[in-house]
Amino acid sequence: MNDINDNSPAFKQSKFDISLRDPTAAGDFVFGTSALDADLGTNGTVTYSISGPSAAKFTIDQNTGETAYPHSILPSNL
Ligand SMILES: [Ca+2]
Numbered sequence: 001m002n003d004i005n006d007n008s009p010a011f012k013q014s015k016f017d018i019s020l021r022d023p024t025a026a027g028d029f030v031f032g033t034s035a036l037d038a039d040l041g042t043n044g045t046v047t048y049s050i051s052g053p054s055a056a057k058f059t060i061d062q063n064t065g066e067t068a069y070p071h072s073i074l075p076s077n078l
Contacts, residue, residue, distance in 0.1 A: 005043035009035040
């Protein structure tokens, strides 16, 4: 039986409301979430990215979805 890639990744929530604290250090964790894809194997692999006007202010781990302040900026630049 072969699985086909007929499911898209989905977050448990469609909207997230988060409050950002001032970072105490570059690399500070900001936000974590995960999406699920019901397909098997590589068809079910989820990769994460961030987009939008403020995307450059954050980094995201494409494997875990963990979002953080980038190491390349100082907190005062946020
Ligand atoms: Ca899929």
